[in-house]
Amino acid sequence: MDSRGIFIEDTFAEGFGMAAARVVITAAHPKWSRAAALKLTGFATSVIACKCEAAIERELSPDETPDARPGISALVFAMNPEGLKRRLIERIGQAVLTFPTTSCFDGLPAATDRVPVGRALAAFGDKFQSSDVVGGQRYWRVPVMEGEFLLQESFGVQREAVGGGNFLILGEDAPSALAAAEAAVEAMDGMPGIILPFPGGVVRSGSKVGSRGYRSMIASTNDAYCPTLRLATDSALTEGVNSVLEIVIDGLDADVISRAMRAGIEAACRPGVRAISAGNYGGNLGPFRFHLRQIMAGAC
Amino acid sequence: MRAARVLITARSIAWARTAAQSMTGFATSVIGCKVEAGIEAELLPQETPDGRPGVSVLLFGFDVEGLRGRLVDRVGQTVLTCATTACFDGLPEATERVIVGGALRHFGDKFQSSKIVNGNRYWRIPVMEGEFLVQEAFGVQKAIGGGNFLILAADPDAALTAAEAAVDVMRKVRGIILPFPGGMVRAGSKVGAKHYKKMIASTNDAYCPTLRGRTDVTSELPEGVNSVLEIVVDGLDRPAIESALRAGIDAACRPGVIAISAGNYGGKLGKHLFQLHTLLAEPSA
Numbered sequence: 001m002d003s004r005g006i007f008i009e010d011t012f013a014e015g016f017g018m019a020a021a022r023v024v025i026t027a028a029h030p031k032w033s034r035a036a037a038l039k040l041t042g043f044a045t046s047v048i049a050c051k052c053e054a055a056i057e058r059e060l061s062p063d064e065t066p067d068a069r070p071g072i073s074a075l076v077f078a079m080n081p082e083g084l085k086r087r088l089i090e091r092i093g094q095a096v097l098t099f100p101t102t103s104c105f106d107g108l109p110a111a112t113d114r115v116p117v118g119r120a121l122a123a124f125g126d127k128f129q130s131s132d133v134v135g136g137q138r139y140w141r142v143p144v145m146e147g148e149f150l151l152q153e154s155f156g157v158q159r160e161a162v163g164g165g166n167f168l169i170l171g172e173d174a175p176s177a178l179a180a181a182e183a184a185v186e187a188m189d190g191m192p193g194i195i196l197p198f199p200g201g202v203v204r205s206g207s208k209v210g211s212r213g214y215r216s217m218i219a220s221t222n223d224a225y226c227p228t229l230r231l232a233t234d235s236a237l238t239e240g241v242n243s244v245l246e247i248v249i250d251g252l253d254a255d256v257i258s259r260a261m262r263a264g265i266e267a268a269c270r271p272g273v274r275a276i277s278a279g280n281y282g283g284n285l286g287p288f289r290f291h292l293r294q295i296m297a298g299a300c
Numbered sequence: 301m302r303a304a305r306v307l308i309t310a311r312s313i314a315w316a317r318t319a320a321q322s323m324t325g326f327a328t329s330v331i332g333c334k335v336e337a338g339i340e341a342e343l344l345p346q347e348t349p350d351g352r353p354g355v356s357v358l359l360f361g362f363d364v365e366g367l368r369g370r371l372v373d374r375v376g377q378t379v380l381t382c383a384t385t386a387c388f389d390g391l392p393e394a395t396e397r398v399i400v401g402g403a404l405r406h407f408g409d410k411f412q413s414s415k416i417v418n419g420n421r422y423w424r425i426p427v428m429e430g431e432f433l434v435q436e437a438f439g440v441q442k443a444i445g446g447g448n449f450l451i452l453a454a455d456p457d458a459a460l461t462a463a464e465a466a467v468d469v470m471r472k473v474r475g476i477i478l479p480f481p482g483g484m485v486r487a488g489s490k491v492g493a494k495h496y497k498k499m500i501a502s503t504n505d506a507y508c509p510t511l512r513g514r515t516d517v518t519s520e521l522p523e524g525v526n527s528v529l530e531i532v533v534d535g536l537d538r539p540a541i542e543s544a545l546r547a548g549i550d551a552a553c554r555p556g557v558i559a560i561s562a563g564n565y566g567g568k569l570g571k572h573l574f575q576l577h578t579l580l581a582e583p584s585a
Contacts, residue, residue, distance in 0.1 A: 028460070032482060039481035042325005045377045094328045098480050098487045100460050100529060124487065126502035127495035128511055143508040145528035146486035147456055174430055178311070178383055199322040199382040200315060204429035205407065213410030220409035226426040229411050244428035245383060 001293045003265065007275040008292050013166045013261070014280035015288030018047070018077045019084045020161035020252055021115070022057065022107030025096055026071035030059060033072040036102050039095035041074050045198050048218070052087040053077040053163060053250055055195035066105045067150075073107050075195045077250045081157045085115035088155060093121050096151075097142070103150040106137075111156025118153040158252050162288050165194075165249035165257035168206070168225065168277040169268050170241045176272025177243040178202075184247055187267035193256035194249050203246040206279060222279070241274050254288050262295050301330070301360045302367050303443035303536055304398070305340065305390030308379055309354035313342060319382040320355040323374045327359070328480050331500070335370040336360040336445060336534055338477030349388045350433075356390050358477045360534045364440050368398035371438060376404050379434075380425070386433040389420075394439025401434035444572050447476075447533035447541040450488070450507065450561040451552050452525040458556025459527040466531050466548035473547060475540030476533050485530040488563060504563070525558050538572060546579050 001008045023040065027033040037056050044054035054076040065071040076091070078084035096104045122129040122140035129142045131153070138153035169184070171177030185201035188194065196202075206225055211217035223229045224236040225244050237244070247264055251257035265276050278292055306323070310316035320339050327337035336359070343354040359374070361367035379387045387401070401423040405412045408425040414436070415422055421436035451466070453459035467483035470476065478484070493502035505511050506520040507528050521528070531548055535541035549560050562576055 035482040038321055039325050039328065042322050043327065043374060043377060044325065045322065045381060049373060049377050090332060091326055094326060094332045095481055098328060098485050099482060100463070100484060100486045101456070123493075123496055123499060124489075124501075124503055126493045126499070126505060128503065128505055128508070128514075128517070143503055143505065143510045144487045145450070145504060145507045145509075145530065146459060147527055148510055149487070168428070174384070177429065181383065199378050200318040202383045203381050204383050205381045205427040205432065207407070211406070211409045214406050217406055217409070219407075221407050221411065221426055222428060223409060223411055223426065225428045226411070227428075228426045228431055232411060243430055246428065 001296065003296055004269045006269040006273050008296055009275055009277040010293055011278050012280055012292065013164065013278040013290040014283060014286040015162040015164040015254065015257065015290060016286040018079060018161045018163040018250065019081045020075055020077045020158045021084055021088055021155045023074045023076060023088065023092065024060065024065060024071055024105040024107040025074065026065045026067050026069040026103050028069065028101035030070040032099065032101050033070060036096050036099040037072045037074045040091050047077065047079055047163065051078065051083065053197040055197050057195055058190040058192065067103055075250065077161055077163055081113060081115055084157060085117060088117045089120045092117065097121060097124065097149050100146050104152065106152045106155040108156030108158055111158055113157040113159055114154040115157055116153060117155045118151045121151060161252050162254050162257055163250045164286055165251060165261060165290055166246055166279050167261055167265055167292065168279060169245045169273055170237065170275040170277060171243045172240055172272045172274060174243040177245045180268040180270050180273045181245040181247060183270060184264035184268040187263045188260045191260050191263065193252040194260045196247060197250055198248055201247060203248055206246050209281060238274065246279065258290060258295050261290060265296060301362060301443045301445040301534065302364050302440050303358055303360045304367055304371055304438050304440050306357045306359065306375065307343065307348060307354050307388040307390040308357065309348045309350050309352040309386050311352065311384035313353040315382065315384050316353055316355040319379050319385050320357050322378040323357055330360065330362055334366065336479040338479045340477055341474055350386055358534070360443055360445050364396060364398060367440055371398065371400045372403045375400055375434065380404060380407065380432050383429060387435065389435045389438040391439030391441055394441045396440045397437040398440055399436065400438045401436040404434055441536060443534065443536050444538060444541055445534045446570060447535060447545055447574055448530055448563050449545060449549055449576065450563060451529045451557055452521065452559040452561060453527050454524055454556045454558060456527040459529045462552040462554045462557045463529040463531060465554060466552040469551045470531065470533065470544045470548040473540065473544040475537065476535040476544045478531060479534055480532055483531060485532055488530050491565060522559060530563060541574065542579055545574060549580060
């Protein structure tokens with residue numbers, strides 16, 4: 001199967017179930033909500049090493065936010081609701097509570113599963129905090145030096161979230177792979193319900209489970225896809241492929257990941273790209289399979 | 301504290317900045333995040349080891365071992381993974397050194413190789429894009445955290461404008477970082493809490509304008525002060541912090557600002573005291 005002359009391999013990405021929250025940060029100016037969101041979502045590339053995966057979802061105009069100020073939404077993914085609750089408390093406490101003019105709201109109001117976040121953070125107010133219930137939701141007002149920090153008591157949890165959506169861009173050379181990856185990221189940027197947790201949305205260090213050389217490593221370089229190891233290992237790279245980049249996608253459900261993959265792959269099919277593939281573990285680890293050819297045929 | 305300087309180079313300044321931003325996220329306070337980190341400066345190609353554009357990042361930890369752990373975690377998650385980057389030690393003179401590339405090399409699953417250039421070992425770790433070049437060891441030096449000043453203003457807009465002006469000039473000073481988002485903090489804290497036994501820090505009620513009228517709060521705010529912001533500075537040494545504080549305070553003294561103060565623990569916790577009056581009496585560096 002080809003997409004604009006570029007070979008789409010007959011394979012699939014393998015996704016895992018995760019728990020996700022959407023954090024809405026508003027501020028006096030979009031640059032402030034963005035600065036807070038960048039700190040909130042930094043060092044959050046893989047759930048194993050960083051305890052969560054997080055990134056900015058999209059910018060919000062004043063008519064999309066609870067307090068009619070400019071805002072931004074970030075998605076945070078963890079392995080379970082308890083872990084998610086802790087990461088939200090840590091990260092909102094460090095990156096939003098501290099930051100001038102921001103307020104912080106739940107962005108999944110329809111979710112029936114909820115975790116208490118505001119109450120734990122409001123304790124920073126040393127019993128000088130107060131709360132109000134508006135529209136059935138409790139909001140905390142925490143006194144800080146600037147004035148007060150407003151944040152919502154409970155955050156919705158999407159239990160059917162999915163991590164590990166991905167595709168691989170097999171390029172003729174490093175600049176071609178990078179240009180295609182940048183085009184893919186641009187096409188997926190701002191799509192509701194998904195994030196690309198790695199820096200700039202792109203990963204160059206695809207991994208395999210475990211390691212042949214070191215017993216204690218839980219993951220190591222995916223040598224089959226390393227162009228410099230083509231002659232040293234059982235390479236999966238076809239002739240002419242000299243650089244590979246991966247796009248990793250977490251989403252609130254499997255459908256949004258499929259849609260994002262299609263948009264990203266379409267944009268990545270450019271001159272200098274030989275093929276599109278995907279990473280999986282033989283289907284043994286995760287319950288979600290994103291078949292590239294089905295996705296590109298429009299079967300989301 | 302102990303500090304390291306990480307130089308990230310990339311094909312473009314945008315990619316170096318992207319890696320640095322991810323590396324320094326969630327790194328505002330060493331207690332909450334295990335490390336304080338920020339971007340120190342953007343570097344021209346002639347300032348970097350491989351002649352490419354780069355960004356230097358400073359990371360501060362409580363001790364050498366903690367800092368080593370954070371370097372391995374963060375370089376591994378945010379630089380090794382990031383397209384086109386290479387990663388170098390930015391404190392070549394430091395005698396104390398920790399193994400970073402020498403730990404991350406294991407990702408290469410024995411396909412990695414190394415070269416020694418001018419006495420320093422560099423690892424070439426094969427990745428899908430090509431290879432990741434990272435230095436074996438990073439210098440660690442004694443450093444100082446917690447430099448700060450408070451901007452006491454008539455209203456939130458005046459405080460924010462003054463804080464932005466301060467951050468703008470301070471970001472030009474080498475050897476320091478401002479670890480909080482946007483360089484400023486509104487949530488100044490006191491040690492412990494009056495009302496919760498378990499809290500190790502809670503809001504600095506004496507500086508909260510909304511608590512001024514309460515009988516159970518002894519406010520430190522002069523009449524007319526209705527909003528306070530803090531600038532927190534970590535630095536490689538005392539002169540760097542002093543230059544930054546001096547430049548920042550000078551820039552923050554604007555209309556709508558009523559006073560500049562600083563946060564301390566009565567001089568009991570830290571051995572480095574920065575006296576505002578002494579600082580401002582000296583000529584700018």
